[in-house]
Amino acid sequence: MDESIPNRYRLDTDSSATLALPDGRTLGYAQYGLLTGPPVFYLHGLPGSRIEGALFDAPAITPRARIISVDRPGYGLSSPQPNRTILDHAEDIGNLATHLNLDSYAVLGISGGGPYALACAAALPADKLKAVLIICGLGPPEVGKKGMDWWHWIGFTIGFRYFPWACRWWFSRETIGRLDLTDQECFDRFQQECSKAKAKAHPKDIPALGDADLIRWIVRNHREAYRQxxxxxxxxxxxxxxxxxxxxxxxxxxxxxxxxxxxxxxxSAPQSHGEGIAARLGPNARLRIEDETHGSITWNWRVRALEDLVEVM
Known part of the structure; x- marks a missing residue:
């Protein structure tokens, strides 16, 4: 895509960097927002990449936050880790915090990044990790699948676990998963698909489907997610x-x-997941439910949610 075209969301990789981890792997990350502000590690969705943190670049300046967006293993600039666990990524975040000389920090996980934010809550030291924010994050299998659409229900019950080849085939056929297309071809086709989808979309999602800047950013994020x-x-x-x-x-x-x-x-990550997570966490959790969809809860509330996080750090 022509990155010279003005875009509300950053598409560049100018803020990207890598860290050599103790086991020899490479960890990719990018920094956005106010670099002198309170540090917040951003954990991307499924799929996603460090580029996803650009969604919080301009908003981050309002609550004066420093967003450190990290590629999980096998995404973007981060080396694969074939036998990894969810908890292993919390260790990566801890190593990155040490590398950046951070005395304290918070963690923000969205959608598929929710489980990793919970892992950070479970594993990172109390004197370092001060607060956690999860927006539409997926919960553990024991919270159930109430409220999920059929595709997500199938994917998170049997798809990824028992039929990975089918998941690979399906997503590789989607426009934003087509690695044989150029970025511009991918954007042109995906924009057309979004335009057609308006007719059946939830009213909360219609503005996003007509937002060329947002669509361009989504394409850029997915291209980086599938880089490897x-x-x-x-x-x-x-x-x-x-x-x-x-x-x-x-x-x-x-x-x-x-x-x-x-x-x-x-x-995708229904209200029942928030309720199930909150019930298991106990009194330290604060659950907020809004009249939003999976996408619109992020687009419409990201500034307010980030402000809340910064206030309690």
Missing amino acids: GFDAGFILDGKLISSDFGFRLEDIRQDLLIRLWYGKDDT
């Missing part, structure tokens, strides 16, 4: 999120402030 193909990042990620997380939410420390934002009309 599908298996090492996306497919393995889906399998991990569909399986036992390897830790109990009930065991997360009770003094950690955790904010949960969910949409009533979200059929």
Whole structure:
């Protein structure tokens, strides 16, 4: 795509960098917002990449936050980690925090990044991790699938775990998964699909489907997500999120402030997941439900949610 065209969301990789981890892997990350502000690690969705943090670039300046957006293994600039667990990524975040000389920080996880935000809550040191924000984040399998649409229900029950080849085939046929297309071809086709989708879309999602800047950013984020193909990042990620997380939410420390934002009309990570997570976390969790979908809860409330996070850090 022609990145010289003005866009509300950053498409560049100027703020991207890598860290050599103790085990020899590379960890990719990018920084957005106010670099002198309170640091917030951003954990992207499924699929996603560090580019996703650009969604919080301009908003981050309002609450004066420093957004550190991290590629999970197999995505973007981060090396694959074939036998990884959800908790392993919390260790990566801890190593990055040390590398950046951060005395304290918060974590923000969206959608598929929700499980990893919970892992950070379970594993990172209390004197460092001050607060956690999860927006429309997926919960562990034991919270159930009430409110999910059929596609997400199938994907997170049997798809990623038992039929990864089918998931790979399906997503590789989607326009934003077509690695044989140029970025511009991908954008042109996806914009046309979004325009056609307006007729059947939820009213809350219609503005996004007509937003060329947002569509261009979504394409850029997905192209980076699939930079190394599908298996090492996306497919393995889906399998991990569909399986036992390897830790109990009930065991997360009770003094950690955790904010949960969910949409009533979200059929990807439904309201029931927010309720199930909050019930298991106990009194340290604060659940907020809005009249939003999976996408609109982020587009419409990201500034307010980030402000809440910064206030409690």
